[in-house]
Amino acid sequence: MKARITKELLNIDGPQIVLLSGSANRRFIGVAVDYPNMEYPFFCCSVHQADWINYIENKADLRFLYEAAKGRSYYLFDWNKCNDGEANLKKASLDDVEDESLWPDHGFFASYHTVEVKISNIQNETEQDFYIDGKWEPNEFSSLYAKLADVYALSFVQSQLLSPNTNQSIKSSIEDAVADRMFKGGGSYIGFYGDLSKRVSGQSQLTVNKIQYASPGVINIRGNSDIFDLMKEIIAEFEDNFSTCRDLYGKIDSALSKLRLKRQSRSSSFPSKQIEDDMFGKATELLKAIGFKNTQELYVACKGDALVYTKLSLSVFRRVNGIHKFRAQGRLRIED
Incomplete structure (x- = not known):
């Protein structure tokens, strides 16, 4: 599945957390991880709009987004294989999803981003x-x-x-x-x-x-x-x-x-x-x-x-x- 990288939320000697958008206006967030046979791997999950708003407003941490992933949708992609800002998302296996080392730790909030992210007025x-x-x-x-x-x-x-x-x-x-x-x-x-x-x-x-x-x-x-x-x-x-x-x-x-x-x-x-x-x-x-x-x-x-x-x-x-x-x-x- 293809998704476009829309923003690098955290960049420390390279992207560490990224935001992506897919078809039907789906939103994904990805964190850099260690994963075999990938040069610069990211572990991603789909993000529900309400959860995203809570995250950006620092009412929920990054770990919460992964735990609340809509439809339990998790993916992997290689940053170095992205073409013109487009990532090729590969569905994560059950073993990957259950691998705790891929998951972000508790306590990381949007206030730690190196770029500011604004949300639109939900009444618009x-x-x-x-x-x-x-x-x-x-x-x-x-x-x-x-x-x-x-x-x-x-x-x-x-x-x-x-x-x-x-x-x-x-x-x-x-x-x-x-x-x-x-x-x-x-x-x-x-x-x-x-x-x-x-x-x-x-x-x-x-x-x-x-x-x-x-x-x-x-x-x-x-x-x-x-x-x-x-x-x-x-x-x-x-x-x-x-x-x-x-x-x-x-x-x-x-x-x-x-x-x-x-x-x-x-x-x-x-x-x-x-x-x-x-x-x-x-x-x-x-x-x-x-x-x-x-x-x-x-x-x-x-x-x-x-x-x-x-x-x-x-x-x-x-x-x-x-x-x-x-x-x-x-x-x-x-x-x-």
């Missing part, structure tokens, strides 16, 4: 282009926008649950949206995602600025820049782990069908604690593979109901997979 709005190509049926445009809006709302939820500054009233609004929408229409999630953003904050709402129906064309949408970043991270993480996500979805969906729990009332539950634990584990694994880090907070937002939580994991998969299908067909491209 921006415009995001979604480029379309190929043949589209009229109903597919509305379907695409609905899925984009749903994943945007999901990203908004993640940003609120991850932020240490989110107050209890906002978290309660998220819980209320789950409770109100979860079983309407026999288990339908119609309106659930849009309801989340309406309940919590008007600033999260998407606004379509322009739709150019052509081949190629573009859908230009205005929204919160940091939520767009999270949204693109979720899509990228989903595509990296697509096989795992698809297999987990199939197992959960099949199990709920056999248990006849897909369209049951709110009072329904799993028939045994063993089955509940198994489904809860698979749902958590699915959400993490998609890129949803704070699964425990999401479970709390589901009022601790394992069946609601499990059904929500399937819903999240369907929304992100809907966007992935357009991208896999070559009909949708998201600008970094």
